[in-house]
Structures are given as structure tokens and as C-alpha cells.
Amino acid sequence: MKRTLSVLVQNQPGVLAHxxxxxxxxxxxxxxxxxxxxxxxxxxxxxIVVLGDDAILEQVRKQLGKIVPVMKIFDYTGDNxxxxxxxxxxxxxxxxxxxxxxxxxxxxxGKVVDVDSRFVMxxxxxxxxxxxxxxxxxxPYGIKDVVRTGMIAMPRHHRSK
Amino acid sequence: MDNTRKRTRQSGPPETSRKGSEQMTGAQxxxxxxxxxxxxxxxxxxxxxxxxxxxxxYDSPIRFILTRHEQGATHAADAYAxxxxxxxxxxxxxxxxxxxxxxxxxxANMDSTPMVVLTGQVKTNLIGNDAFQEADITGxxxxxxxxxxxxxxxxxxxxxxKEAFHIAKTGRPGPVLVDLPVxxxxxxxxxxxxxxxxxxxxxxxxxxxxxxxxxxxAEAINRSERPVIYAGGGVILSNGSEALRALVDKxxxxxxxxxxxxxxxxxxxxxxxxxxxxHGTAYANFAVxxxxxxxxxxxxxxxxxxxxVKRFAPHAKIIHIDIDPASISKCVKVDIxxxxxxxxxLSEMLDYIEPRDRSDxxxxxxxxKSKYPLIYDNSGEEIKPQYVIEEVxxxxxxxxxxxxxxxQHQMWTAQFYKFSQPRHIMTSGGLGTMGFGLPAAIGAQxxxxxxTVVDIDGDSSFSMTLNEIPTAVEHGLPxxxxxxxxxxxxxxxxxxxxxxxxxxxxxxxxxxxxxxxxEAFGAVGLTAKTKAEVPGVIExxxxxxxxxxxxxxxxxEENVWPMVASGKGLHEMSGLPTDASEMV
Ligand SMILES: Cc1cc2nc3c(=O)[nH]c(=O)nc-3n(C[C@H](O)[C@H](O)[C@H](O)COP(=O)(O)OP(=O)(O)OC[C@H]3O[C@@H](n4cnc5c(N)ncnc54)[C@H](O)[C@@H]3O)c2cc1C
Ligand SMILES: Cc1ncc(C[n+]2csc(CCOP(=O)(O)OP(=O)(O)O)c2C)c(N)n1
Ligand SMILES: [Mg+2]
Numbered sequence: 001m002k003r004t005l006s007v008l009v010q011n012q013p014g015v016l017a018h019x020x021x022x023x024x025x026x027x028x029x030x031x032x033x034x035x036x037x038x039x040x041x042x043x044x045x046x047x048i049v050v051l052g053d054d055a056i057l058e059q060v061r062k063q064l065g066k067i068v069p070v071m072k073i074f075d076y077t078g079d080n081x082x083x084x085x086x087x088x089x090x091x092x093x094x095x096x097x098x099x100x101x102x103x104x105x106x107x108x109x110g111k112v113v114d115v116d117s118r119f120v121m122x123x124x125x126x127x128x129x130x131x132x133x134x135x136x137x138x139x140p141y142g143i144k145d146v147v148r149t150g151m152i153a154m155p156r157h158h159r160s161k
Numbered sequence: 162m163d164n165t166r167k168r169t170r171q172s173g174p175p176e177t178s179r180k181g182s183e184q185m186t187g188a189q190x191x192x193x194x195x196x197x198x199x200x201x202x203x204x205x206x207x208x209x210x211x212x213x214x215x216x217x218x219y220d221s222p223i224r225f226i227l228t229r230h231e232q233g234a235t236h237a238a239d240a241y242a243x244x245x246x247x248x249x250x251x252x253x254x255x256x257x258x259x260x261x262x263x264x265x266x267x268x269a270n271m272d273s274t275p276m277v278v279l280t281g282q283v284k285t286n287l288i289g290n291d292a293f294q295e296a297d298i299t300g301x302x303x304x305x306x307x308x309x310x311x312x313x314x315x316x317x318x319x320x321x322x323k324e325a326f327h328i329a330k331t332g333r334p335g336p337v338l339v340d341l342p343v344x345x346x347x348x349x350x351x352x353x354x355x356x357x358x359x360x361x362x363x364x365x366x367x368x369x370x371x372x373x374x375x376x377x378x379a380e381a382i383n384r385s386e387r388p389v390i391y392a393g394g395g396v397i398l399s400n401g402s403e404a405l406r407a408l409v410d411k412x413x414x415x416x417x418x419x420x421x422x423x424x425x426x427x428x429x430x431x432x433x434x435x436x437x438x439x440h441g442t443a444y445a446n447f448a449v450x451x452x453x454x455x456x457x458x459x460x461x462x463x464x465x466x467x468x469x470v471k472r473f474a475p476h477a478k479i480i481h482i483d484i485d486p487a488s489i490s491k492c493v494k495v496d497i498x499x500x501x502x503x504x505x506x507l508s509e510m511l512d513y514i515e516p517r518d519r520s521d522x523x524x525x526x527x528x529x530k531s532k533y534p535l536i537y538d539n540s541g542e543e544i545k546p547q548y549v550i551e552e553v554x555x556x557x558x559x560x561x562x563x564x565x566x567x568x569q570h571q572m573w574t575a576q577f578y579k580f581s582q583p584r585h586i587m588t589s590g591g592l593g594t595m596g597f598g599l600p601a602a603i604g605a606q607x608x609x610x611x612x613t614v615v616d617i618d619g620d621s622s623f624s625m626t627l628n629e630i631p632t633a634v635e636h637g638l639p640x641x642x643x644x645x646x647x648x649x650x651x652x653x654x655x656x657x658x659x660x661x662x663x664x665x666x667x668x669x670x671x672x673x674x675x676x677x678x679x680e681a682f683g684a685v686g687l688t689a690k691t692k693a694e695v696p697g698v699i700e701x702x703x704x705x706x707x708x709x710x711x712x713x714x715x716x717x718e719e720n721v722w723p724m725v726a727s728g729k730g731l732h733e734m735s736g737l738p739t740d741a742s743e744m745v
Contacts, residue, residue: 009363010362010363013311014299014300014303014309014311017300017303018303021303021304022304025304055490058490059487059491062486062487063487065486065487066485066487067363068307068308068328068361068363068364069363070363071362071363072363
């Protein structure tokens, strides 16, 4: 089962290695991990999608809690979340297919961010299923490159925790 | 040279009063901060990038114990910490000096020993360049330390050291490594005073257990007909032995301890079941399998304890008292968790415990004790290792600080030395580090100069770190080293005998004459070849005021019994005196 954790950490050298290393050392499975600064320059937030059952997730949370620069851990299981994965995708777009591709991009609320004679680069954000569906749709045209940020998440209702 | 006698401090105010606006070098700040942390002894080994620190130490009242290998320094500091409860401190150079501490750090991390290891590092602007003697020691040791730091600014040094000590000794203790680039220790800064705050917003320790959980646990104990208390290293780490004894006596419950918990309850006492687990007593293991309530205090359900987890304590509700929430329900599902310090929780719980008659349960335990005592055949002329340990236990009245290597001799020590006090066994339980014994004995004797310190070692374990004999000799430490010499890696040989059709692949090894070797190092060397010599040679060993190594040439193929083979239930022990198995 996929579960989303949001981890607030002190912005210190080595903290990413520490968190990632702990997952590897204890053979927990990371599906995706996204890190970025927060509104506070001293803090970063990691959104980690973990594969595992309740017992595994409990150990993951406890082991994260033992890492000194880790300040807070939010388990978003069961929460009503806004989930976003951001993707850049370069797809082959010969002139005769370009209109068709353009229509598809619009259908997915994507954005063309770069074009040349042979390819278009698309920016698209959304929950995982949408991203995966878009990739599937592009496959027949020939995908040149895909880059994804990994999932980030925010609960819809403010939680005071 | 023993540098405690080396020099008295030159004129000027004592280090501890230094503060304010004076510029100090990083090395001086480090020495000063160590004094503020109450450090009196540092173990280690010098090298290029730590020369500024060694130069500052030359003027410091801190005692420095120079070992012959950095691994020895870490084990010595580890045992110093186990013996005193204080933080053990190590100082080594970069690169190979730092990597030589890895085994010691992992050993301390597994057994939750408070330690601070200071490593030198190349200049900050050379880091990452594959500079001479550079190693990414914070990267290497991240998974085997409680936390680690690299200090990049002299102004942050004092605070970092303060944090390192705080983290090492609070909560579930553990080793903390601080990497010190040479320009940081030779640079200068103004040192703040003791009140300078730490910056640890993510580090929380829960000492007080939740009162509701404490009451629930006490009620479960009061209701139980057949409780067993299972006490571990956490009781010793929390200095909770007195509190445990009070609780056990009031609750009138039998108590078993892990290898690392030995001595937290007097093994001579009526309620003691002694050690449980793979090589524990049969009566402790049966009692655990038959109990209706298992109260774990500062113990972590290691796989050497549980045997097949699915069949562990099948009739029992489980209470788990532990300061580390991650220990709870990690291996075994717990019914009543209580997170906090063992001593605090046990003392708090005492008020809610009701005395209860459990004569049926104790009658059952007495029956198990008389049916399955720890025994061995001592009828021949050969020296049996168990006999040597019993004799050492008798002649030291069970009061020695006992260190061990890893292997059969370690298990026999746990079985046949009668521990009655906490902080009296120094053994590598979690990592199982061969070579721990001798350097640990050095650290323990430095910590407790008046104690009798005995290293009960294996021939192969001893061979890994016997280069530390000169350290003991140099400091005039009257260590008693009993080498139980079977000419084998006995524990490996036992497994090969039992599970690999006696094919003793690479587990037999030849040795030099240990007695002569000891003499060459300036220690006393003795040899015992027959059973009759044993009491006399031990008496002589205990009388020596110098480091004394005794080579006991023991029965070569003796096995450790009982034994729970891997994958078996805790009650499925082999090597029991009678073949009858108990119903569980
Ligand atoms: C060859 C070999 C054979 C072995 N066979 C056996 C055997 O038969 N039986 C056996 O018992 N062991 C055996 N061991 C040792 C075993 O591997 C473990 O090291 C040992 O059982 C762990 O002991 P412990 O559970 O007391 O945990 P420790 O490693 O001592 O852990 C301490 C626990 O207490 C907690 N704690 C720390 N501080 C506090 C505090 N202040 N308050 C509350 N809790 C705290 C910690 O979080 C941790 O959970 C063997 C080892 C070797 C090398
Ligand atoms: C550093 C290290 N290497 C290997 C092992 C695996 N091992 C466990 S016990 C043992 C044999 C120990 O032999 P010895 O010290 O002679 O003790 P004995 O079992 O004979 O009493 C070995 C090789 C270990 N625990 N530690
Ligand atoms: Mg041996």
C-alpha cells in the first residue's frame, strides 16, 4: 500500500543522506521522495511516499523520529489530500501529428513549454494517475525524455498539529 | 608515560573559569568544553590533522590513554562508559584513524553505550578532493552512530561538542561522532559561557512514562498468576537496578535478564531465573513460554532471546517499558507499551503494585530449576571452561568486573559467573565483536582502579586485540586475562559440528605461546594444562599486581548447552539434562 508522509527537517548538510540512508539500511521501500525549502529558511520539507502496511509505517515513523534533525512527521494516511507530481515530458511531434498532440495536451491541462521542429516539451502537474495516463497517451508518438519531481502533498483542511 | 603524572598545570586560572572575550584556538575550546562536560579521561591515538588538539591536551589536566590501535581506544572508552555511566571519549586522526573506529562505533551503537568520538579531518577547503588521509567519516558512520557532526566553523565548536554529549547520554544512549577539520581546531574564536543554548529542536526525550500506561501495567501485573519480568540493558543504562529489585520483590515475580542486563538483579536471589535466550537457562526459557504476562523492562526482544517469534511467549500479554518508542512493537507485538525511563517508571509503578501470593507459580519454577540446572561434566582431568569460570566466580565472590570476547567462552561466562551487581559485565551483545575483551578490560580498570577486572577471553578473540597488552602494562593496570584456549573458534566449530556434519572448515587455528607473549610485553604469563592446577593458578593470577595473562588449555570440543537452534521455539532446547520436553 502507498502511504504519504510529510517530514519537516532542519536544513542541515547530510540530512537528506541520513533520511534516505535510514530507509535503505532498514529496507523500507521509498516510492518517491521530494525535498524543498519551506517558508522558514531553516527548515525543509520532505514528502515521502512509502510502500508498506501499518506495522511497517509505524516503524518508519518511529525511526524517522530518531533522526536528530527531523523535527516533525505527518502521516497523511486517510487524509483528504491535494497530491501533485510535476512532470516535464518531451514527445516526438512531426508537423502532421502536432494538432492531435496539442489537443491531447489541452485535455490534460498541460502546457507546452518548448518546441522545435521535431519535439514539443510539455509541463504537466497532477496526481499520479493523471501523470501516468498522459505518459501512456504519449507513448505511441515516441517519448524522448521524462523528468518527474515525485509526489508532494498537502491536506485540504488545516490541521493544528 | 602515564601523563596524569606528567605535569601539573602552569600558573593561571583553571580552565573551567575561562570565558568571555578572550580568543582561543579551536583545540583549546575543545579541551575546555570537554572539561565542562566533566571529562577526565580520553582514549585515542594521534596523527597529522589532530596535532593542534594534542598540543592543547599537553597543557590540559585531562588524562590521555594511548592505545595501540584506534579500535582498542573505542572499546576501552565503551567499557569506561559501561562501568561508570559517564560518556566515553575517543580522539583519533583522520582517514585510517577514523576508519579504525568503525567497529567500535557499531559495537557501542548496538549496545546503546554513550560515547563521543572525535575524529580529525582534512582542511575544510580540501574536503572532497581525495586529500591525503581524507575519509568521509560522517558518511561512513551515519548508520552506526546515534548522530554525527562535521564542524565547519570554530565558533560553532563548543556548542556542537555540548550537543554531542547531550545526545550521547540522554534518551537511549549511543555514540556520537564529531569530525573536526584541522583548520577548525587551529582556527580561533571567542568561546561562549556554559549557558550557550543548544540547537536541537528535533530531539525529544521522554523520561516520565504516561501515568495511565503505568497504572494499566501495574494492574496487569496484579492480575497475573504467572508473570515473568524480563530485564535488559536499559535497566542498567537508567541506573534502575534498585528500582527493579524493589518492584520484583513487592510484586513477587520471577525475573530473567538478557546478556546485557546481567547483574541488574542479583542472580543468587531466589526470584532470579538468570539469563534467557539461545544459551539461557532452561528454566528461564520454559518460564517465559509458560507465563501469562511478560514484563519487558529496557530490553529489545532480540532474535537471540525470542527464538521463533511466532511461538514466543504464546500465552502472555506483553508489557514493554522502553525509552525508545522505536523499540516497542519492532519485533514482537506489545499489549501495554510504556515509553520512558526504566528507573522512573519502575519507581512510579511500585505504588500501584499489590503483593500477591504466587506459590503455585514459584513451585513450578522450583521444579524446573531442579530438573534443568546448568550442568557440565567435570569428571575428567581436562580443564573444563565452565569450571575455570565457576572458580573465578568463587574466588572473586562474584564481585569482579568481567569482560569477554565473543564466542563460547562469552556464553559460559554468562552462565557460570554469578553476577550480583549492575555494570559488572562488559560484553559485546548486539554486534558480537570479537576482540572486545582486552581493550574493554583496560577501559574498565581505568574507570574503576580499585576493582578486580577479569577478561574471560577466547583464544581467537584475544588474538584480535592482544596488541593492547602494552597499553595495560604501560599504565600499570593489574588486569586478569583468562584465555580459554581451545585452539578453535569454538562457537563456529560448535555450529559446524551440529549443522555442517563436523566439517571444521577454517575454524581451527594455531597460536603462539600466550604466556611467553605476555612476558615479552612485560606482563605476567601463566599456563594451566590440568584441572588440578586451576584453583592455584587463579589464586596466583588474582594476587598479581601486574597485568597477568593465563593460558587455560581447555577441553577442545566442549559445547555450550542448552541451545535454541535458529528457527526453533524458545522451549525447543537441545542439550538438556533429561530429554523430556515441557508442554507449552
Ligand atoms: C554469541 C552470542 C550469543 C548470544 N546469546 C544470547 C542469549 O542467549 N541471551 C541473551 O540474552 N542475549 C544473547 N546475546 C546478546 C544479544 O544478541 C543482545 O545483544 C541482547 O540480548 C540485547 O540485550 P537487551 O535486550 O537487554 O538490549 P540492549 O541492547 O541492552 O538494549 C537496551 C534497550 O533498553 C532501552 N533503554 C535504553 N535506555 C533506557 C532507559 N533509560 N530506560 C528504559 N529503556 C532504556 C533501549 O531503547 C533498548 O531497547 C548473544 C550475543 C552473542 C554475541
Ligand atoms: C570480529 C568478528 N569476526 C567474526 C566473528 C564470528 N565469530 C563469532 S564467535 C567466533 C569464534 C570465537 O572464537 P574464540 O574467541 O576462540 O572463542 P570460543 O568460541 O572458542 O570460546 C567467530 C569467528 C565475530 N563475532 N566477530
Ligand atoms: Mg576458542
